[in-house]
Amino acid sequence: MEDLMKLRESIDEIDSEIVRLYKERMDISNHVAKYKITTGKKVFDKTREDEKLEKLSSLADDEFLKHGIVELFEQIMSTSRKKQYQLMTEHGIVEKENFTEVDSLDFSNARIVFQGVEGAYSQLAMKTYFGENCNGYNVDSWKDAMEDIKCGKADYAVLPIENSSAGIVSENYDLLVEYDNYIVGEQIIRIDHSLMGLPGAKISDIRTVYSHPQALMQCSDFFDEHKDINQVAVRNTAFSAKKVKDDGDITQAGIASHISADIYGLQVLESRIQNNKNNATRFIIVSAKRVCRRDADRISICFETPHKSGALYHMLAHFIYNGINMLNIQSRPISDKAWEYRFFVDFEGRFTDTAVQNALRGIREEAIALKILGTY
Structure with missing residues (x-):
């Protein structure tokens, strides 16, 4: 068995050589960026990158190594693009958002x-x-x-x-x-959700409660304690209060704000029935x-990614590399593309920030679609 220390020394030598070559590659990438700045050519060339990944992975004869090579060079090329985006911004090539x-x-x-x-x-x-x-x-x-x-x-x-x-x-x-x-x-x-019914009603009288689906969901603990009450979803919390008033049925109640009880002449049967008291x-x-x-410092965007492994990571990496703080991320299915998703991101920053310009440039070039939803 080989000595572990010698094996580690060999790995260290190889790693040092990889770092040296990586620095050399990034230096050449900077020259590529200058060429693209001069010619107006886009940074991201998907066809070129796909061809290169296929060629590099073909150098390995093992499926595990092929996958590893693709993963490694995807990351190297992604980092190279981010450096090129930064250089373009430094040279004043900025796509101004039309706000x-x-x-x-x-x-x-x-x-x-x-x-x-x-x-x-x-x-x-x-x-x-x-x-x-x-x-x-x-x-x-x-x-x-x-x-x-x-x-x-x-x-x-x-x-x-x-x-x-x-x-x-x-x-x-x-x-x-x-x-x-x-x-x-x-x-x-x-x-703060209140349970409200007709004047003179008691909780023991209630058989049906109306409210918006989310309000019913937010009060699930109350319904766990009152399993004999039927839940019926309506389009709005205040509408449930109006319905109780209009129907005049003592067995009905609504879940809405206490203001609705005042507006529609109802009696609050129990206050703050939501699960989370800090709702x-x-x-x-x-x-x-x-x-x-002018002082807006929060930006909301949505984008679609290529439907392949690692696509979302590469989009989010634009925030990471540029030191941008993401506040929220959500996904929604794309209606005409089965099992594909659109992503919504809120993040801190202003359109005039260099970091924001770099991130948006990268996402705009690499995503299938990008929409700026607003800044506020």
Whole structure:
């Protein structure tokens, strides 16, 4: 048996040689970047890289080694591209994002649309963000709200995007892709769910509870304790309160904000019945205009990756290499591509940041599609 120390010494020598060759390769890559800067040629050449990976892997006669060679050189070429993106930015080659910067958003005479009925959490978020006396109105669906700002009927829409307990509002992620509308702000509000029924009702009288599916989910512990109560999903929490009032059935109750009980003349049977007492929902403020505050420091994007192993890692590596802090990542299936997904990422930064420019350049070149959803 060979001496372990000698084996390790041999590995160290080989590793040192690999590092020397890697540095030499990166130096040549810098010259390639300068050529591309001069000629305007794109950094990412998928055909060239695929051909090279096939040629290099063919040098091995073992499937394990073939796979390892592909993985190794994919990473080497990915790192080389990132260096080239940095050099292009340093030479002033920047693709400016087409957003108009303003010191503050213009709310004067603005019309704001929210989904639901009087007393909805979306209405509360709207009044918190725009002011108690803002000019708001309601529609039946989130899609209706996006349509209204698209056609100019409203200036802003308020949409729930994520709850701290129940997770994302998936339909609104999809609507951000479907419509050419942009996130310009956000508002987080505390969500306290109250069980409410007709005056004089008791919890023992209740046989059916109505609310939005997410609200029912957020109150699952309550239903575990009251297994005889039937849960029925409706399109909005405040609508459940309105339905209880309109139906006039003492066996019915709704789950909504306590404000809804005041609006519809109902009695709160139990307060704060949500599982998480720190429950909160993040709402986004959406506009048809590509506008942003000058001090905006959060960017939302979505992108599609090639449907192959390691594709998402290579996209996210652009944030890692550029020292960008990702705040959130979600995935949604692509409707016309079975088992393929679109990724949504929120991250810290501004369009003027060199790191952000490098990351967006890399993702734009290497992803199948990239959309800037807004900065706020």
